[in-house]
Amino acid sequence: xxIKALVVDNNPVLLRAVAAILQQEGCTVKTAGTGLxxxxxxxxxxxxxxxxxxxxxxxSGEQLCRILRNTKKHQGxxxxxxxxxxxxxxxxxxxxxxxxxxxxxxxxxxxxxxVREALQMYRQRSSTIAGExxxxxxxxxxxxPSEMTSExxxxxxxxxxxxxxxxxxxxxLNNQGKVIAVNSSALNILSCREESLIGMLxxxxxxxxxxxKEIEQWTDRQLIALGMENYDIFDDNPLLLNDKIVTxxxxxxxxxxxxFGLCILRDISRRYKAEKxxxxxxxxxxxxxxxxxxxxxxxxxxxxxxxxxxxxCGNLDIVTLYGENQSAEERNKLLTQAxxxxxxxxxxxxxxxxxxxFGITNREDVQVEQLVQETVGRFFNWTKERYRIEIxxxxxxxxxxxxxxxxxxxxxxxxxxxxxPDEAIRIVVDENNFTTPQLMSGQFVPAGKYVxxxxxxxxxxxxxxxxxxxxxxxxxxxxRSALKGxxxxxxxxxxxxxxxxxxxxxRSTPNFGTTVxxxxxxxxxxxxxxxxxxxPPAEDRRILLIEPDRQIGEIGKIMLSHLGFSVKVYRxxxxxxxxxxxxxxxxxxxxPLIIIAVSETHDESAAQTCKLLHEIDPALQIIxxxxxxxxxxxxxxxxxxxxxxxxxxxxxxxxRHITNTVLHS
Numbered sequence: 001x002x003i004k005a006l007v008v009d010n011n012p013v014l015l016r017a018v019a020a021i022l023q024q025e026g027c028t029v030k031t032a033g034t035g036l037x038x039x040x041x042x043x044x045x046x047x048x049x050x051x052x053x054x055x056x057x058x059x060s061g062e063q064l065c066r067i068l069r070n071t072k073k074h075q076g077x078x079x080x081x082x083x084x085x086x087x088x089x090x091x092x093x094x095x096x097x098x099x100x101x102x103x104x105x106x107x108x109x110x111x112x113x114x115v116r117e118a119l120q121m122y123r124q125r126s127s128t129i130a131g132e133x134x135x136x137x138x139x140x141x142x143x144x145p146s147e148m149t150s151e152x153x154x155x156x157x158x159x160x161x162x163x164x165x166x167x168x169x170x171x172x173l174n175n176q177g178k179v180i181a182v183n184s185s186a187l188n189i190l191s192c193r194e195e196s197l198i199g200m201l202x203x204x205x206x207x208x209x210x211x212x213k214e215i216e217q218w219t220d221r222q223l224i225a226l227g228m229e230n231y232d233i234f235d236d237n238p239l240l241l242n243d244k245i246v247t248x249x250x251x252x253x254x255x256x257x258x259x260f261g262l263c264i265l266r267d268i269s270r271r272y273k274a275e276k277x278x279x280x281x282x283x284x285x286x287x288x289x290x291x292x293x294x295x296x297x298x299x300x301x302x303x304x305x306x307x308x309x310x311x312x313c314g315n316l317d318i319v320t321l322y323g324e325n326q327s328a329e330e331r332n333k334l335l336t337q338a339x340x341x342x343x344x345x346x347x348x349x350x351x352x353x354x355x356x357x358f359g360i361t362n363r364e365d366v367q368v369e370q371l372v373q374e375t376v377g378r379f380f381n382w383t384k385e386r387y388r389i390e391i392x393x394x395x396x397x398x399x400x401x402x403x404x405x406x407x408x409x410x411x412x413x414x415x416x417x418x419x420x421p422d423e424a425i426r427i428v429v430d431e432n433n434f435t436t437p438q439l440m441s442g443q444f445v446p447a448g449k450y451v452x453x454x455x456x457x458x459x460x461x462x463x464x465x466x467x468x469x470x471x472x473x474x475x476x477x478x479x480r481s482a483l484k485g486x487x488x489x490x491x492x493x494x495x496x497x498x499x500x501x502x503x504x505x506x507r508s509t510p511n512f513g514t515t516v517x518x519x520x521x522x523x524x525x526x527x528x529x530x531x532x533x534x535x536p537p538a539e540d541r542r543i544l545l546i547e548p549d550r551q552i553g554e555i556g557k558i559m560l561s562h563l564g565f566s567v568k569v570y571r572x573x574x575x576x577x578x579x580x581x582x583x584x585x586x587x588x589x590x591x592p593l594i595i596i597a598v599s600e601t602h603d604e605s606a607a608q609t610c611k612l613l614h615e616i617d618p619a620l621q622i623i624x625x626x627x628x629x630x631x632x633x634x635x636x637x638x639x640x641x642x643x644x645x646x647x648x649x650x651x652x653x654x655x656r657h658i659t660n661t662v663l664h665s
Contacts, residue, residue, distance in 0.1 A: 005030070005051065018051055054085060079099040080102075101118050167185060169185040169267075172262060177220075232248070238268065248263060249264045365397050368451045397523040411490065412490070429451070432519070435447055441505050444634065451522045455517075500521070545595045572604055576609075596610060606633055610622050623645065
């Protein structure tokens with residue numbers, strides 16, 4: 001019977017010697033220097049008899065035995081372990097290594113005798129299924145265990161135990177991108193067996209889905225071609241494997257004269273689902289609060305308009321009813337009351353119009369110090385004992401509607417005065433230049449330059465439970481009527497600030513007072529009016545907007561075009577990539593500014609898109625845009641390659657402020 005034998009050993013002298021012994025016994029012999037090479041040979045050769053060392057690079061003999069035994073094609077193979085560690089590791093080998101005979105390495109004559117005995121056992125083996133026989137051992141007489149070998153084995157088992165007990169899945173690759181080792185966590189995450197992975201090219205070993213192309217590129221460019229750059233799959237756009245949600249890191253590693261790769265897998269299913277549940281719950285709560293606020297506002301507006309219409313209609317009815325039987329003085333008094341109520345209704349309508357993104361139409365260069373001094377002075381009838389103004393920055397300009405800013409400032413002053421009627425109100429004008437986004441009292445304030453107006457009172461303050469309700473329309477403990485406390489004060493302030501691209505931040509400590517800060521985007525001090533005049537679209541002011549929502553993309557294009565940009569909108573990154581590759585071939589085309597929406601529903605990661613675009617042109621300036629202000633990309637945008645971040649909903653002024661901040665930085 002012709003026996004096909006495979007000899008595996010990374011010692012070339014012993015490899016040739018054992019191969020020669022088997023050939024002398026009439027076997028057809030193939031040899032391999034590593035376990036990985038042995039698996040590749042075994043796939044086509046289908047050996048009957050395998051002799052393998054245990055400790056080898058790139059798939060150990062122990063892995064080789066396990067894979068052969070668990071592969072249907074090779075289940076009947078007779079496996080002989082020929083190792084220098086049999087004596088020191090005898091118990092574990094007999095317990096864990098799936099083989100038929102263990103031979104301890106001795107001199108060549110002893111090895112020849114033991115290999116012949118193994119062949120004889122194989123020939124005599126009847127129909128018994130391989131692996132069910134009791135293991136046999138061959139240990140040369142007089143061979144003593146080595147203390148150094150025992151210590152090395154102990155250290156090896158120590159590292160193996162650490163690797164096996166890691167929560168992260170570890171896949172080790174050779175320098176050609178083939179899988180050579182997998183720990184138990186990786187097998188659990190991937191829901192597969194070791195034999196299905198070892199020897200496979202990484203891009204083909206796992207169902208990588210939408211990431212397959214990137215992983216192929218990483219394998220070819222960074223691992224095989226020694227580009228030595230990492231690649232990551234982040235939790236903002238994770239890998240979906242069966243029912244698991246996974247992030248991954250791919251690391252090329254160089255050590256001495258060799259290089260290899262590691263793929264580290266992390267199962268974030270539990271955390272991801274918990275966060276998703278929390279996000280869904282928060283969204284539901286936001287919707288409830290939003291609807292509650294809308295209901296409150298609708299009821300409040302209806303209440304005030306009903307009161308106003310009652311006053312108007314009542315006075316006019318009496319005028320109509322009495323007609324000529326009424327004196328001119330009485331008639332004029334009734335008409336005056338009706339007119340007064342009508343003017344209040346007009347003012348209420350104007351305040352409601354502030355909630356539109358396009359509610360402000362009168363734009364001009366406003367000097368903030370002058371506006372504050374005039375507005376505060378008029379509010380207090382120039383009674384300087386009632387207020388104190390501190391100007392910490394001079395000649396600061398904003399692009400705004402001065403009347404709307406005066407309304408916002410007046411509404412805040414009214415609240416401060418009611419909270420602290422007996423003490424002077426402190427007003428501070430200062431500036432801030434944020435190099436990173438700020439989270440202040442629940443408000444996300446993007447990086448950029450701002451003029452800040454603080455209105456400080458020493459009243460009873462606002463508790464933390466109520467602080468986030470102060471912007472709700474008609475949420476108030478004040479007396480409400482048609483002519484007093486219409487309940488839209490701070491809501492209007494919020495809307496006016498939003499429409500100017502600004503923010504209102506409230507800090508309060510019970511019994512110590514409240515500070516309301518108005519942040520308004522600042523114009524460059526050297527040319528304050530430069531941004532005030534809108535420019536026609538120009539090819540050297542180009543923006544590529546990547547926004548999957550069609551309606552937001554359309555309104556974004558309209559607003560950016562109004563600001564003087566030539567805008568192209570793409571619903572996914574493919575169009576932007578093609579546009580940038582086209583520009584790369586034509587260096588005369590101007591470099592565009594990029595805005596990428598961080599979308600929860602879109603299947604493209606904004607971070608990956610940013611990285612991909614920077615691979616095409618590292619000098620690109622890319623802005624992140626999201627309605628989730630606590631998104632990691634929004635808070636730490638520079639870590640993901642972005643130059644700034646803009647929150648949704650955006651306004652004309654917020655777009656102007658962020659784009660100017662980026663282009664003039």
